[in-house]
Amino acid sequence: MLGILWSQFKKTKRHPVRYMCVSLPIIYILAFVLMTKIWPHLYPSDLLQLYKYLLSVACLFCLSLLVPLLVEEDREIGFAHQIRVGVKRKYIWLGQWIFCILLLLGVLIWTNILFGLVFGWWGNMTSFILYSLQQVFYFAPVLLFYLLMAHLKGLTSTFILGSFFTLSGILLSSTGLGDGIWFCLPWLWPLKLAFMADQTGWLGSRDLAIGNSLLILFLWLATTLWYDRWEGLQRMED
Numbered sequence: 001m002l003g004i005l006w007s008q009f010k011k012t013k014r015h016p017v018r019y020m021c022v023s024l025p026i027i028y029i030l031a032f033v034l035m036t037k038i039w040p041h042l043y044p045s046d047l048l049q050l051y052k053y054l055l056s057v058a059c060l061f062c063l064s065l066l067v068p069l070l071v072e073e074d075r076e077i078g079f080a081h082q083i084r085v086g087v088k089r090k091y092i093w094l095g096q097w098i099f100c101i102l103l104l105l106g107v108l109i110w111t112n113i114l115f116g117l118v119f120g121w122w123g124n125m126t127s128f129i130l131y132s133l134q135q136v137f138y139f140a141p142v143l144l145f146y147l148l149m150a151h152l153k154g155l156t157s158t159f160i161l162g163s164f165f166t167l168s169g170i171l172l173s174s175t176g177l178g179d180g181i182w183f184c185l186p187w188l189w190p191l192k193l194a195f196m197a198d199q200t201g202w203l204g205s206r207d208l209a210i211g212n213s214l215l216i217l218f219l220w221l222a223t224t225l226w227y228d229r230w231e232g233l234q235r236m237e238d
Helices: 002-011 016-038 044-076 080-084 089-119 122-152 155-173 186-195 206-229
Strands: none
Touching: 002 089, 016 044, 016 089, 044 089, 044 122, 044 155, 044 186, 089 122, 089 206, 122 155, 122 186, 122 206, 155 186, 186 206
């Protein structure tokens, strides 16, 4: 597994994904600083909640671009290397998913470090750590779905899906429109929990945490069974 993860990391050498993971958090922090200049009278608690919520929204959107970029080179050759390499496919699929999770965790940590440097809120590092772990846990099924879409449909379709998730997520997680349905839409879970940061525990409710765990297990089993039998990208799928 470590070999697969290392192989995934080496593939990002001189790759846009590596540069984007470094630069996008910087751009986000600069935009957030500008926002605080426009609305300078926000209470510190509101400022922190806004930072976490907007970061969750940004992650939902940007991951729909980063994940397909990770597999775009393999997709151009029909994933022939992944299909024919002498490693069990379930390990390859698991390695890709774990790498995406680690990528998200790294981006969140890097962004939180920048936030602490700029705003000097080092006393909230425990809150940042719990927030990062919460987001990784609830983004895990979304990452798996993005990875599936990237293999089947490519960058454009995954990005369009991510744009829909983001727009609907903003509408349904920050207004009363989603009060009765948000718990049925998994891509809303990380956004809604960030929006209600002061009203829930770091993993949300017990039922939501159990539901997310079951969803991860179901998606992992279903996609692994599919990937184990997949014959690669056929011309008609391109």
